[in-house]
Amino acid sequence: METMNIAGKAIELDADGHLANRNDWNENLAREIAAQEGIPELTSPHWAVINFMRTVFEKEGDAPSIRRLTKESGVDTKTLYQLFPKGPAKRAAKIAGLPKPKGCI
Amino acid sequence: MTQTNSAEPIQKVSIIVSHGSLEGVYPGLIMANGARMEGIEASLFFTFFGLDAIIKKRMNSLKVATVGNPGMHMPTLLGAIPGMSAFATGMMKKEIEKIDIPPIGEFITMIHDAGCQIYACRATVDMFHLKPSDFCEEVDGVISVGQFYEKAAGAQIIFT
Known part of the structure; x- marks a missing residue:
């Protein structure tokens, strides 16, 4: 299994490169993953999306779709693509320490 | 068969929507949205009855074809019964909503906001005598087939 080294600690990743254990996640780790994904700074709208994703996942066992993000996280589609370029749902899930979303939308 | 796993990832898709039924329009929209979600550049080109999906007055009243559609598993005469x-x-819209796929109008806005360009086919617009004001505001232009190919340079073209 692939791992990533953060602050001297090896963190396990799944086949998609997302965290294998959700409990390993913390805000510093999120910043680290974001930096690797080409997002140098996580601003408050970034955190709004990340926290919303984590809340939905906690309740439902899958990350929300782009449509739900748009409707319920308070961040619209255009902004989502600006915050998380090249695939907001997947990238935000990765930064939020969640598996790749399963849905098509 | 050739091994495709090591091939270059898809960078760009140009999706043509040529049918105006609900089941004819959704697949193209889902593919376009899915492309953007994967960070793939995408554009949509609506032609013939597919144009109904971007005509303001029609986009939210597209219907499932119950006649001439073997996938419905329904005898033709039954499918022709009014209603x-x-x-x-109604059934399909309900199921689509359940899996979080938006109605056509909302989907077009979402896809356009996601950075997908939306074009109408020049020949069809001329044939049906359509005006720019007939289209929803997300339409980026009415273009010819030649312009479509120019814009699709380097893309995979998907015809639906």
Whole structure:
């Protein structure tokens, strides 16, 4: 299994490169993953999306779709693509320490 | 068969939507949205009856075809009963909503906001005598086939 080294600690990743254990996640780790994904700074709208994703996942066992993000996280589609370029749902899930979303939308 | 796993990832898709039924329009929209979600550049080109999906007055009243559609597993005469198409359409819309796929109008906005360009086919617009004001505001232009190919340079073209 692939791992990533953060602050001297090896963190396990799944086949998609997302965290294998959700409990390993913390805000510093999120910043680290974001930096690797080409997002140098996580601003408050970034955190709004990340926290919303984590809340939905906690309740439902899958990350929300782009449509739900748009409707319920308070961040619209255009902004989502600006915050998380090249695939907001997947990238935000990765930064939020969640598996790749399963849905098509 | 060739091994495709090591091939270059898809960078760009140009999706043509040529049918105006609900089941004819959704696949192209789902593919376009899915492309953007994967960070793939995408554009949509609506032609013939596919144009109904971007015509303001029609986009939210597309129907499922219950006649001439073997996938419905319904005898033609049964499918022709008045109200059958509306019934099948209602059922499909309900199921589509359940899996979080938006109605056509909202989907077009979402896809456009995601950075997908939306074009109408020049020949069809001329044939049906359509005006720019007939289209929803997300339409980026009415273009010819030649312009479509120019814009699709380097893309995979998907015809639906």
